[in-house]
Amino acid sequence: MNYYNWIFKKIKKYKLLYFTSIMLMFLGASINFMLPDTIKKIIDIAIPFEDKQYLLEKIILLLIIFVLSAICTILFEYIFSIIANKVLLDIKVSLTNSIFNYTGLDIKEKQKKIITVFTRDVFILEQILTRRVSMILIDLISIIVILIYLSYSDLRLTFCIVVTYPILIFAQLKFNKSIKKRTRELMEKHDTSNMNIKELITNIYEYIAYNGKKYFLNRYIPIEEDIVNKKIELNLLFSYNAQFPSSLSSLIIVVILGLGAFFVIDNTVSMGELTIFYIYSNRVFVPVSRVVLFFADLEKTKISMERIYSLIKTDGENNE
Amino acid sequence: MNKKIFQKHNNKIEFKNINFSYNKENVLNNINLRLEQGKINTITGKNGSGKTTLINLILGIWDNYCGDILINDINIKEIKRSILLENIAFCFQSTPVFRDSVKKNIILDEELDDCYLNELLKEMGFYEDIQEMEKGIDTIIGGRDNISGGQNQKLGLIRTLYTKKSILVFDEPTSSLDKKSQKMFLDKVKSIKENHLVVIISHSLNIIQSSDFLFEIN
Numbered sequence: 001m002n003y004y005n006w007i008f009k010k011i012k013k014y015k016l017l018y019f020t021s022i023m024l025m026f027l028g029a030s031i032n033f034m035l036p037d038t039i040k041k042i043i044d045i046a047i048p049f050e051d052k053q054y055l056l057e058k059i060i061l062l063l064i065i066f067v068l069s070a071i072c073t074i075l076f077e078y079i080f081s082i083i084a085n086k087v088l089l090d091i092k093v094s095l096t097n098s099i100f101n102y103t104g105l106d107i108k109e110k111q112k113k114i115i116t117v118f119t120r121d122v123f124i125l126e127q128i129l130t131r132r133v134s135m136i137l138i139d140l141i142s143i144i145v146i147l148i149y150l151s152y153s154d155l156r157l158t159f160c161i162v163v164t165y166p167i168l169i170f171a172q173l174k175f176n177k178s179i180k181k182r183t184r185e186l187m188e189k190h191d192t193s194n195m196n197i198k199e200l201i202t203n204i205y206e207y208i209a210y211n212g213k214k215y216f217l218n219r220y221i222p223i224e225e226d227i228v229n230k231k232i233e234l235n236l237l238f239s240y241n242a243q244f245p246s247s248l249s250s251l252i253i254v255v256i257l258g259l260g261a262f263f264v265i266d267n268t269v270s271m272g273e274l275t276i277f278y279i280y281s282n283r284v285f286v287p288v289s290r291v292v293l294f295f296a297d298l299e300k301t302k303i304s305m306e307r308i309y310s311l312i313k314t315d316g317e318n319n320e
Numbered sequence: 321m322n323k324k325i326f327q328k329h330n331n332k333i334e335f336k337n338i339n340f341s342y343n344k345e346n347v348l349n350n351i352n353l354r355l356e357q358g359k360i361n362t363i364t365g366k367n368g369s370g371k372t373t374l375i376n377l378i379l380g381i382w383d384n385y386c387g388d389i390l391i392n393d394i395n396i397k398e399i400k401r402s403i404l405l406e407n408i409a410f411c412f413q414s415t416p417v418f419r420d421s422v423k424k425n426i427i428l429d430e431e432l433d434d435c436y437l438n439e440l441l442k443e444m445g446f447y448e449d450i451q452e453m454e455k456g457i458d459t460i461i462g463g464r465d466n467i468s469g470g471q472n473q474k475l476g477l478i479r480t481l482y483t484k485k486s487i488l489v490f491d492e493p494t495s496s497l498d499k500k501s502q503k504m505f506l507d508k509v510k511s512i513k514e515n516h517l518v519v520i521i522s523h524s525l526n527i528i529q530s531s532d533f534l535f536e537i538n
Contacts, residue, residue, distance in 0.1 A: 195419060196419075199416070199418055199419065202416070203416040203418075205381070206410075206412055206416045207416075208379070208381060208405070209379055209381075209405065209410040209412070210405075210409075210410070210428055210479075211402070211405035211406060212428055212429070214429040215418075215424075215428040215429040218429060219418075219420065
């Protein structure tokens with residue numbers, strides 16, 4: 001059993017809650033589908049024909065859409081948080097159970113990792129499972145819904161947006177490779193650093209009696225300095241990673257405005273449609289950036305998952 | 321000024337009317353004791369009688385005791401803890417083994433003196449054990465599975481002796497040693513007692529019989 005199967009087995013227990021949350025997500029997306037059309041009708045019909053009654057109806061509809069969409073999002077995130085936290089508790093219990101089944105060889109090989117796995121790796125998993133995954137699912141659905149709507153409005157302008165996605169994905173794959181390598185190195189350094197801290201805590205009295213401050217710091221500080229350098233490298237990589245989609249998004253907005261303005265002059269696109277494209281090209285790129293960043297974080301999470309699973313995978317794992 | 325407290329010869333520690341408790345219950349009751357250089361000073365007594373506690377007080381970590389502890393007539397409450405620790409070496413009942421080489425585990429942050437280190441290793445019967453290790457003295461140890469209980473104890477003894485500090489305190493130093501190693505330790509202690517104030521906490525008959533001064537805590 002690999003760790004994907006293992007985590008799937010943990011998640012499967014909550015299939016009813018998952019089903020409910022996915023239903024809520026689709027409900028939210030359907031409601032959001034009405035949003036751009038309502039804005040377009042306000043700009044293209046209510047304003048030019050000075051129809052105040054129609055304008056009021058559309059504004060009330062907009063408010064209802066916003067409220068329903070917010071309710072769906074909150075409920076979805078709440079249910080998702082229940083699932084994620086229960087899965088995390090299951091993982092922690094499995095970890096503890098596995099430790100009690102360790103053989104001498106397991107103890108020797110895995111002891112170094114235990115503290116970092118319980119503190120850092122579980123925390124990384126917690127961050128991504130409890131908040132980020134739900135946000136990303138909402139983002140993905142939003143992107144799909146918006147793109148469907150935009151392609152109905154004007155295929156040419158939608159194409160300008162969609163054409164950038166392969167570039168984004170290709171760049172992300174490159175970044176992911178570097179992020180994964182550096183994350184693994186960083187976690188291994190954390191293992192060593194945590195072992196030193198554990199040694200200090202266990203032998204604090206003896207360390208003082210040996211006048212061992214210098215001895216401890218000579219071992220601890222170089223590792224911590226290494227960790228700091230690796231963290232700076234990793235943060236820089238994340239910054240490049242975040243900057244790339246936002247730069248691309250700015251470029252596409254300029255292209256859409258320029259091209260869209262020509263289409264309005266040619267009467268092939270209405271002002272309302274151009275406004276929708278201006279608003280929604282932003283709203284497509286922000287979630288895309290988040291999804292792209294999520295995949296970078298997912299690399300970190302995959303490493304944490306592998307590390308957690310490496311502690312759980314023992315001869316006695318079936319005794320869980 | 322603090323640095324001149326410890327001498328090459330004639331160091332002494334005096335415990336005067338010492339009372340101490342960790343919580344409410346008294347661990348030490350009115351202890352009066354004088355330990356001198358040139359002797360093997362042994363403290364013995366039942367388990368839990370406060371032998372280790374008494375000796376730990378001179379580390380300066382616990383200062384909530386009543387009475388006075390004097391080192392060369394100076395109250396240790398007036399001596400900086402760093403000065404105490406620079407001059408007193410402790411060998412604990414169970415020696416902590418750090419994840420590091422055997423060499424670094426012995427010398428910690430002291431300067432390396434290869435000749436003296438090898439001399440100690442041979443005198444304490446640890447040299448052969450090290451030769452059998454994969455990378456000799458540079459073998460990384462740590463955790464529980466690398467060295468035996470006896471080797472662990474020898475490591476602690478050598479670590480303490482290597483410091484050459486004025487006061488050397490050994491807590492149950494031979495509990496995991498075989499007879500040959502116990503004799504090696506006693507021979508070493510006898511040879512250094514003139515240059516160091518040696519204090520041993522022990523139940524061992526061998527050590528008690530070899531002591532020049534014996535104090536029993538009831």
